[in-house]
Amino acid sequence: MKIFYSDLHFQHAPAFEVFDGGVRVPTFEVPERAERILAALRKTGWAEIHPPIDFGLDSILAVHDRDYVEFLASAWTEWLATDPEAESATDKSALLPATFALRGQAHRPKSLLGRAGYYMMDLSAPIVAGTYAAALASANCALSAAQAITHTTSTFALCRPPGHHAGKSHCGGYCYFNNAAIAAHWLSAHGKVTLLDIDYHAGNGTQDIFYERGDVLSISIHADPAFEYPYYAGYAEERGAGAGLGFHHNFPLPAGTGDEEYLTTLNAALHLIREFQPTALVISAGMDIYSEDPLGKIRITREGIRQIGARIAELRLPTAIIMEGGYNNDALGDNVVAFLGEFE
Numbered sequence: 197m198k199i200f201y202s203d204l205h206f207q208h209a210p211a212f213e214v215f216d217g218g219v220r221v222p223t224f225e226v227p228e229r230a231e232r233i234l235a236a237l238r239k240t241g242w243a244e245i246h247p248p249i250d251f252g253l254d255s256i257l258a259v260h261d262r263d264y265v266e267f268l269a270s271a272w273t274e275w276l277a278t279d280p281e282a283e284s285a286t287d288k289s290a291l292l293p294a295t296f297a298l299r300g301q302a303h304r305p306k307s308l309l310g311r312a313g314y315y316m317m318d319l320s321a322p323i324v325a326g327t328y329a330a331a332l333a334s335a336n337c338a339l340s341a342a343q344a345i346t347h348t349t350s351t352f353a354l355c356r357p358p359g360h361h362a363g364k365s366h367c368g369g370y371c372y373f374n375n376a377a378i379a380a381h382w383l384s385a386h387g388k389v390t391l392l393d394i395d396y397h398a399g400n401g402t403q404d405i406f407y408e409r410g411d412v413l414s415i416s417i418h419a420d421p422a423f424e425y426p427y428y429a430g431y432a433e434e435r436g437a438g439a440g441l442g443f444h445h446n447f448p449l450p451a452g453t454g455d456e457e458y459l460t461t462l463n464a465a466l467h468l469i470r471e472f473q474p475t476a477l478v479i480s481a482g483m484d485i486y487s488e489d490p491l492g493k494i495r496i497t498r499e500g501i502r503q504i505g506a507r508i509a510e511l512r513l514p515t516a517i518i519m520e521g522g523y524n525n526d527a528l529g530d531n532v533v534a535f536l537g538e539f540e
């Protein structure tokens with residue numbers, strides 16, 4: 197299997213995030229995650245590791261607003277420039293918003309902190325010196341995986357930072373560019389596409405991007421946002437709008453969901469995919485569904501993860517698998533290998 201990986205991800209390493217109502221903690225989304233996955237893949241006999249191809253900005257601008265992309269590109273340099281007294285980058289450890297642009301009141305501001313409030317959804321996606329470079333490389337991994345499935349069956353993009361919480365014009369939840377959405381949009385030029393999101397958290401960014409599109413069927417299986425991040429999206433009644441009405445599906449799960457209940461829900465999602473008859477499949481593969489994940493409250497075993505992979509692989513569709521969350525670093529590599537092995 198072709199695996200796309202870039203070590204530019206190391207450049208994105210915020211020292212902290214603000215968690216659960218105001219606790220400042222070391223970020224869970226660390227470079228070690230990608231390195232653990234890479235190490236586990238290298239032990240298999242089937243993983244061929246490739247650097248991504250540079251697709252340029254057009255494929256990203258097809259999904260994200262230009263003003264938002266320009267904000268990400270220049271935010272760090274502007275942030276340093278706000279304090280000429282700062283001796284070094286470590287004096288300005290990360291850019292986070294000072295305000296949030298609330299529902300419907302949003303005038304797009306010009307100042308840096310104003311734009312930070314406008315484009316940043318929460319306090320878990322700080323911008324640091326290497327964020328933009330790492331996010332670009334991550335998107336290119338996803339695009340490379342999408343391009344590769346036009347002539348092979350399945351590929352894996354070892355994306356870091358992840359992407360599914362990033363919407364058309366916002367970052368949040370460790371995500372800056374929506375890698376899976378960028379890949380799905382790229383594939384949509386060649387036919388109908390399904391994006392299936394199995395990360396523990398609702399893929400609110402993906403929902404935002406495809407909500408009014410009927411050519412990309414988007415499905416997310418996740419912890420019920422009634423109790424879990426991102427709280428304001430991912431409910432079952434959100435089914436798409438306009439041309440996209442009926443082409444978005446959320447499957448919220450209760451806390452404590454185990455393998456058997458999860459697989460029953462997955463079957464319902466797979467039924468929708470078979471009816472839609474896509475020419476390609478993109479998977480937002482988050483491993484925070486794992487029973488021992490520090491951020492998760494559902495209880496999927498490694499054997500359950502393997503079975504999820506096996507059932508999706510039975511669709512026999514060209515499939516680009518895009519890495520999303522997963523924060524139990526000791527188990528992460530083996531969980532990814534268990535999942536991907538079913539597509540080999």
Ligand SMILES: [Zn+2]
Pocket residue numbers: 395396397482484520521522
């Ligand atoms: Zn997640």
